[in-house]
Amino acid sequence: MTIPIKNQGLSDDISIVESKRVYSGDVSVRLDKLIYNQKIINEEIVEHSASVGIIPLTDTNEIFLVLQYRHAIGKTILEIPAGKIERGESPEQAAVREMTEEIGHSGNVLPFIQLYLAPGYDTELMYVFIARDLKIEKAIADDDERIIVKKLKIADAVEKALNGEIVDSKTVASILCYWERYSRKK
Secondary structure, eight states: OOEEOOOTTSOSOOEEEEEEEEEOSSSEEEEEEEEETTEEEEEEEEEOOOEEEEEEBOTTSEEEEEEEEETTTTEEEEEOOEEEOOTTOOHHHHHHHHHHHHHSEEEEEEEEEEEESOTTTBOOEEEEEEEEEEEEOOOOOOTTOOEEEEEEEHHHHHHHHHTTSOOOHHHHHHHHHHIIIIISOO
């Protein structure tokens, strides 16, 4: 059995011939066999739950970022606070929880942008929020997190994103979109 895929008019001849889950866990992996342009293509797809990212801003337009080690790349990098949406949580609830866990602040969260983190092989959709009216809370990091909280002027964070000091895609996209929409002098 083949399943036609809606592809926005880019191609009318994509269909899934076979799809099987090859690993199940917090993140799952499936192998899809597609017919595309009359050729059989194998695609490995990471099935990941939706997530949130937060742009936490102070009254003086500074942004809280987190410095943390990422084992997959073997590096410590600077990022916006972020994490998975837990079962039963709304994106807004997850954003407040993650912000409290990672930077020790809560606040009012406003939806900002949505983005797919790696759509070539991953299903993860991230909801990015702007957080204002921050209040100090007790930070309780997850067991697998070692975090150092950094506070930067938003203009300095933009500069770090543009010069390659910030290499995390969700962070670069979020900071630059925020800057373009709200901070850049026009």
